[in-house]
Amino acid sequence: MIIKVSFRNLETKEYPKGITLYEIAQDFQRYYNYPILAAKMDNEIYELSKVVDKKCNVDFYDRSSYVGNSVYGCSVQFLMIVAIRKLYGEKVDVKIQNSIDKGVYCQVYGLELTKTKLKQIEEKMQSIVKEDLRYTKISVSRFDAIEYFRRKKQIDKVKVLKYISNTYINLYRLDDVYDYFFNEMAYSTKYIDSFKLTYITDDGFVLSYPNIYTPDCTLDYYHRPLISDTFAQYTKWGELIGINEAADLNEIVSQGKYDDIIRLSETYYESQLAKVAETISQNKNKIKLVLLAGPSSSGKTTTAKKLAVYLQSKGYKTHSISIDDYFINRTDVPRDESGECDFESLKVIDINLFNKHLNKLLSGEKVLLPEYNFMLGKREYKKKWLQLEENDIIIIEGLHAINEELTMSIERTNKFKLYICPFTQINIDKHNRIHTSDTRRLRRIIRDNKYRGFNAADTLRLWKGIREGEEKYIFPYQDDVDMVINSALMYELGVLKTYAEPLLFSVSEDDEMYPEAIRLINFLRNFLPIPSEEVPKDSLLREFIGNSGFNEN
Numbered sequence: 001m002i003i004k005v006s007f008r009n010l011e012t013k014e015y016p017k018g019i020t021l022y023e024i025a026q027d028f029q030r031y032y033n034y035p036i037l038a039a040k041m042d043n044e045i046y047e048l049s050k051v052v053d054k055k056c057n058v059d060f061y062d063r064s065s066y067v068g069n070s071v072y073g074c075s076v077q078f079l080m081i082v083a084i085r086k087l088y089g090e091k092v093d094v095k096i097q098n099s100i101d102k103g104v105y106c107q108v109y110g111l112e113l114t115k116t117k118l119k120q121i122e123e124k125m126q127s128i129v130k131e132d133l134r135y136t137k138i139s140v141s142r143f144d145a146i147e148y149f150r151r152k153k154q155i156d157k158v159k160v161l162k163y164i165s166n167t168y169i170n171l172y173r174l175d176d177v178y179d180y181f182f183n184e185m186a187y188s189t190k191y192i193d194s195f196k197l198t199y200i201t202d203d204g205f206v207l208s209y210p211n212i213y214t215p216d217c218t219l220d221y222y223h224r225p226l227i228s229d230t231f232a233q234y235t236k237w238g239e240l241i242g243i244n245e246a247a248d249l250n251e252i253v254s255q256g257k258y259d260d261i262i263r264l265s266e267t268y269y270e271s272q273l274a275k276v277a278e279t280i281s282q283n284k285n286k287i288k289l290v291l292l293a294g295p296s297s298s299g300k301t302t303t304a305k306k307l308a309v310y311l312q313s314k315g316y317k318t319h320s321i322s323i324d325d326y327f328i329n330r331t332d333v334p335r336d337e338s339g340e341c342d343f344e345s346l347k348v349i350d351i352n353l354f355n356k357h358l359n360k361l362l363s364g365e366k367v368l369l370p371e372y373n374f375m376l377g378k379r380e381y382k383k384k385w386l387q388l389e390e391n392d393i394i395i396i397e398g399l400h401a402i403n404e405e406l407t408m409s410i411e412r413t414n415k416f417k418l419y420i421c422p423f424t425q426i427n428i429d430k431h432n433r434i435h436t437s438d439t440r441r442l443r444r445i446i447r448d449n450k451y452r453g454f455n456a457a458d459t460l461r462l463w464k465g466i467r468e469g470e471e472k473y474i475f476p477y478q479d480d481v482d483m484v485i486n487s488a489l490m491y492e493l494g495v496l497k498t499y500a501e502p503l504l505f506s507v508s509e510d511d512e513m514y515p516e517a518i519r520l521i522n523f524l525r526n527f528l529p530i531p532s533e534e535v536p537k538d539s540l541l542r543e544f545i546g547n548s549g550f551n552e553n
Contacts, residue, residue, distance in 0.1 A: 001016070002015070005055070006056070006058070007028055007057075008058075008059050009057055020048065021058065022049060024039075024058065025039065028060060031060075034063050034064060035062060036060040037072055038061045038184050040058065040059045041056050041057070041058050042056050042057055043509065043515065044518075045184060046184070047184045047187070048186075048187040049134075063212075064212055066212060067515075069211060069215075070184075071184050071186055072191075072209060073104070074183035074185060075135060075191075076207065077104070077207065078135070079174070079192055080195075080197075081094060081179060081431060082174050083121050083122075087120060090152065092108065092109065093108075093110060093430060095107045095430040096430070096431055097235065097427065098424070098425070098436070100228060100231065101206070101208075101222050101224055101227075102211050102214070103196075103198070103206040105200070105228075107203055108203050108205070109203075111203075113203055114199075118197050118199050129189045129190060133174055134187065135172060135174055136174075137170050137172055138170065138171050138172070140168065141167065142166055145157075154430075156429040157429050159245070159429075160247045160429045160526065161180070162247065163246070163247060163250045164526070174189070182526075194209060194210050194217060195218055196208045196209075206221045224478070226484045227478065227484060229484075231423050231425070234425040235425050243261070244427065245426065245427045245428060246429070248426075249527065249528075250527065253528040262491050262530075264490070265490040266489070266536055266539055270306075272485050272486065273303070273306055274310055276416075276418065277307065277310035278314070279416075279482070280393075280416055285413040285414065286413075286414060287414060287415070288410075288414045289394050289410060289416065290307065290415075290418065291397075291401040291406075291415055291416070292304050292307070292396070293400070293417075294474065294487075295440060296444055297447065299420065299443075299487040299540040300398075301397065302539075302540045303397075304320065304395050306538065306540075307395065311395075318392070318394075319386060319388070319394050319395070320397075323398040325369065325372045325379065326351075326353060326372075327348055327350070327379070329377060329378045329379075333348050345473075346405060346406065355410070357369065358409070359409055359410070366386070367387070368385055369384045370384075371384055402419060402474075402480060403473070404477070416482050417481040418483055419481040420484070420486075421484075422439045428526050439496075442496045442524075444459055446499045455507075456504050456506060457506075457508070460516050461513055491530055493524070495530045498532065500520070501521060504518075505517075537549035
């Protein structure tokens with residue numbers, strides 16, 4: 001029997017019923033710069049081993065796309081796990097922890113790691129690539145999977161499967177190693193041909209591989225001490241309170257003891273603000289500007305407001321200046337490559353006027369500050385006067401706050417730069433990490449719906465542009481900061497689940513964002529819901545779910 005397959009609704013070919021997506025992909029590989037890794041068939045994501053038995057529309061993904069790169073990352077991680085097993089046996093395991101500098105930090109258990117051993121692991125990975133081994137998906141009973149992992153003493157997987165209600169689950173096999181993953185895999189190891197392992201400590205290293213911004217090759221790892229230390233401190237704190245994986249949190253929630261975790265999490269976050277205020281008060285240089293920046297949905301607004309309170313407790317009087325009030329007239333906004341107004345560019349800010357006002361303020365002069373009228377698209381001057389006294393500090397938060405060009409005329413010694421991001425510490429299990437960007441994405445879906453009237457699909461559509469803006473305007477400047485604030489809250493995914501799930505289910509099956517909505521729904525199924533009543537009114541999380549004790553925008 002013959003079936004018709006349409007590629008992007010542009011080109012149609014006939015194939016025998018029962019052909020695989022891998023075979024079909026060969027006919028369209030010429031449209032891609034890198035090997036095809038996954039497919040979209042009738043708006044659902046599939047691995048290339050999927051059998052096609054009906055008329056359909058298809059598209060494909062290589063590692064330069066978000067979907068393809070996610071498949072590549074998961075495949076190279078499984079490849080690494082298998083290489084370690086082959087070299088050192090089942091007593092040695094690895095925990096895939098967090099992203100850092102376009103790589104992933106991994107921690108080895110049961111082995112004293114050396115540079116020589118790490119090189120051997122990398123070489124073993126390369127030999128497995130050359131063997132061209134298939135990644136195979138197998139559907140098994142959840143109870144059989146639990147029993148299998150119990151025998152293998154992989155208790156983290158036993159625990160996480162306890163909280164999944166599915167009768168059947170999918171395992172993946174590579175060579176003779178079986179594992180449980182939440183992402184599609186590549187067809188074969190031969191397509192996972194670029195990666196690097198970088199030694200960090202005697203039990204930790206970084207796995208790097210191509211990303212969507214540099215898909216051609218794997219860049220050398222660049223160590224970022226402040227970011228790395230922030231992750232490490234939060235991981236250590238998680239170990240101290242006994243929460244390393246989703247199942248640890250779920251166990252507490254199932255016992256109705258989530259209020260303790262909420263208080264502990266809020267205290268940890270607050271302790272960082274107290275440390276910032278103390279550092280500023282002890283600084284020998286006269287700090288006059290506190291500059292706060294971070295990627296979307298990091299909690300910048302609440303953090304700036306709460307930090308003001310901590311600084312006031314140290315005897316400072318704080319003032320907030322909005323960068324938005326210094327936007328140029330809308331008619332003068334520069335255009336991006338596609339011809340659209342680039343509102344995220346630093347060029348939309350009147351930097352000269354901004355610096356002129358800052359210098360006058362720091363000199364003790366009284367300044368009439370502008371207020372931007374977004375309806376008219378221009379600045380207005382009303383009665384917003386400001387004059388600083390001896391112990392006054394200006395707090396500025398925004399996309400470009402830590403970019404030195406924004407405050408170029410102010411001495412660096414008079415500025416205190418803060419970088420904020422929810423550095424998610426908790427894992428699903430040892431081999432399935434939680435992406436920091438997923439936490440931010442869920443926060444933003446909820447906030448956009450509550451305050452801007454966006455549905456989940458609207459926010460998901462915007463996310464690619466948001467991430468590109470972060471790569472361009474925030475991440476390059478994160479090394480030139482004085483301190484880093486981790487805005488992740490250990491309990492938040494349980495709370496976010498109750499708000500985000502209904503919004504994600506509203507995404508239509510024919511919407512291009514449907515596959516991403518389903519991915520996030522499946523991700524949230526790993527967490528038991530936590531009611532929001534116990535979340536403090538001044539919590540950073542309230543910036544997204546509402547009912548904040550601070551004025552909401």
